[in-house]
Amino acid sequence: MIEHLPALMIAVPLFGAFVAPLLKKKGSAPAVWAMIITGVTLGMALLLVRQVLIQGMMVYVFGADNPHLVLPSGYRVPIRIIFEVDAIGAFMALSAALMSFIGAMYSYSHVRNETGLEKYYALLLLLEVGILGMVLTGDLFNLFVFLEIAGIAGSALVGFRNYRGEASEAGIKYLIVSAVASLMVLFSIGLLYGEYGNLNIAYLSTQIGFNTVDIIALGILFTSFAMKCGSVPTHHWVPDAYTEVPSGINPTLLVATYASLYALFRVSFSLFGKVSSGMSSVGWIMCVLGVLTMFIGVTMALVQKDVKRLMSYHAISQTGYMLLGVGVGLAVLNDPAKLAAFGRDAMAGGIFHIINHIIYKSLLLMTAGALFYVTGTRNLNEMGGLARKMPYTTVAFIVGAAAISGIPPFNGFASKFLIYETSYQLSPIFAIFAMVTSVLTLASFVKVFASAFLGPPVKKYENVKEVPRSMVVAMLILAALCLLFGLFPNVVLDKLVYPAVDALLKLSNYQTWGGIL
């Protein structure tokens, strides 16, 4: 069974998605079903991580026993869909499975009064399928297919509250952005297929010559994935989508965004990693985009009055840290001394920040959802004094705000610490921008805390009370993870993050399917 885990990771939530609509008339059955399916997928993700960390890369060939199959003519190229699960893929799969489970748990109460819940949960599971497919596949065309699945499911969920005009508008915008990005990805894949006659990433990476067509394909892939992950100046869709999507979907949508970031890293390190000297300028572009993303994101957040929109701009800002961390590693990829001195640690900071950010941003967006749940508004000007009424949400918010601002001992600090130090060694100006961004992040969360939770109580919220238990539990789990990951960063780094970084750096291992060839 263990050897079939990569396929089961897709099959189980896909099965769950198709069954969910059948539970339409069974009350809360779709919600319970989604929790069961996402829970099982989370269990499988844990097994997958364990297996990859113990035995190395897992290779799964659809329709054959092994990847050695050749064409009848004897032409030795991979001709089937192959999943290649290395440590970074397993890391992302675990993030996706965990956040889908937490999202399903939170949604149980959060969207209970909405209609069409069977579709909601079916789409949630389909979104999970899309993300898992993107991070597990070793095939470029497959990557495109799963990117489309995630994009379509995501846009339907963004527009789920279709009685709100803003939600429908945000859903359509997300759909168009996703479609443009994924069609351009398909165009690039076409360019590479036309040149090398294959779609397998590992095989293509052995053939890449970095000629003009390859560079054009790289440029288009880079721009498309940068737009999908919300990098400035192609970030405009993020606040629309994150604000309008129900808060239970926010965690999974966040991971979907970072699946595109993963694809960007995979393309940069695995597909084009062979030409490391040529990738140095790509690394610098990534760093500059990272700095712009973090700074513009946070300054836009500072002026927002809509609590979810404010947090959405912070999501953009935090993506900048990840781009900067991994960009530093890419910029020094062709310099072994610098890579060993600070490049690998910079990448560890960037990748550690992915899971940290997924945890605390999901938590913060859930607290924003909780505020909306009890007040019926997202306008911070209309809120006040809610700390007395919502003690658990307040604690969860404080933990999330401290974590995103990089305040020790919460998890955001550990990854930012690595990014500050290593980016300083590439260029001090990067580190200065990163630290100023953290200060502004804290400032804007002080604004949220002061206006929503502190101050005199507002009369119209006299009778509000804490959100239902499933929402509280989901938030407290994430708050506990913020503290645990912050207190024991070494454990997470050693067990999850450094193996993921090494998976990106050890190209020869990826090219030979983990030593199978």
Place this chain on the structure above:
Amino acid sequence: MSWLESLTLNSPSGFWNPIIWLAFLIVFAVIGYIIYSRGNRSYKPNTDQVKPYLSGNEVEDVEEIRVRAGDIYWGFIEALKGYYNVLMRMHTGDIRDYILWYLGLGAIILFILVGGV
């Protein structure tokens, strides 16, 4: 390697140990509590003592005089008006502009990569 060392995060030019930080935090919390516990004991909650005093004038409804989110950092935003004017022009909310930014970024990246800048 001791358990404390095993929890130390070493970076290229420094280190970070959250457990030591936590220990300091607890020490400072205890000091804070000692100071708090030696404070004025004449404070009585829920009496006229805790009501705001405004030179004998009637105090307005506190809900009306609270600081709203839009007021926080007003000065900061006002001082950076020029910067924010540029940012606001960039965020039109028009999907056609989103695609234009995508095309612009793609063109710049391709120019850098193909041109070998």
